[in-house]
Amino acid sequence: MEDDAIGAMLRDYRDGGDGYEIVERDDGWIGISAGGEYYFSGPEEWPEIERRAIDHVEGRVLDVGCGAGRHALALQGRGHDVTAIDVSPGAVEVAEDRGVEDARVVDVADVAEAFDPGSFDTILMLGNNFGLVGTAETAPERLRDLAEVATEDATLIAQSRDPVVTDDEHHRAYHEKNRERGRLPGALRMRVRYEVHASDWFDYLMAAPDTMEELVADTPWDLSETIEPDEQVTDPGGDYVGIVRTNG
Template structure:
């Protein structure tokens, strides 16, 4: 789709502006645009909330973290910073340089720019966070197993993935039903969303973000060494714990 927006780090710029302004409520919003024109907005202050302001599913999932932690899609560090304060060895991972700058300004000690596939396998972790609905980073039916394979390569024995996501089949059908049906007609998972984030006159490139049901998530783990061992739900949203099989050696 054509656009008058400049392509850049809109996500990082949003976080930097909100942080520099002192986190004023109701002033900075994550503007998320879907490729059918649907737009949502979320107050950016929420990306800086401490544990008391987290959704209960994120809080429950984060409480399951053990050992060395990789926070995938760390954003402003809302999950990593409290873990670090509790003495947890945590690394924040994000593709956004602006987000990582905010993490550094807020005191997060260890960050890496890139994706899980960019990390060398000398780094090993016991827990992987995909919180804040970041099970969406599975992206698609094809890409999801690739991300799970990348995390397996970085995993210590007994590692777990702790994530929260959205079941697309429990969304408002009047708003989202036609989009989900179009995805199915084109051979995609129903909840494969084509999105971009906007801030002022900057937008990210378009990217895929997956709203995947717990059943679809379980199916996606086949052959990856991971399996879904626990879930908790709250309406359309849910938390999932994925465990690495004892005989699933990193590869």
């Protein structure tokens, strides 16, 4: 990111316990994030589906889009060898300061150049970070690159959400606009803002389980199962975690 808005927010939250980033979509919609507290939370504060998902982690881990390192730190505490990556230099700095042992500034699009083949047993994309595959067009290449740095029996733990599970008229209008221009309904063009900082515009994808299954179909991965909120959760909001395994 040319202007590291998320990094600036995480540094401020680390230093003063305050900070919220703003998400700006290309249709003009503005949303406020969950705030710095979300990025610094411990497992006891995570959504239930994330706590269940990390029980599927095995061996050496690549944490994609690590933020302030909340997942990496929890997995290090369980004895895993974790490499945490993020496109934000500020996020990597904060993750290192919090104790992440191996944090690097790496874009998910560059993982095949950054790591040796077969380096990781688990690829982690929690916090809705399956969205970092970008678009329907870029997703297969990024998924193949992740498979290249994974072992032959690796697991990809990918959190996303069904974008159409909403009553928000602005979101529904955006989904329809996407369909009209040949894009998936959950294809977002967005940037992150914080105080005077604004990131470059980037693509981010919200994918329902059947969409995730379609996106991995022409790659070395297969969607094995999904982890969805307990039935007693009153407002699941379409969130889920896909457990995706190598098929070779």
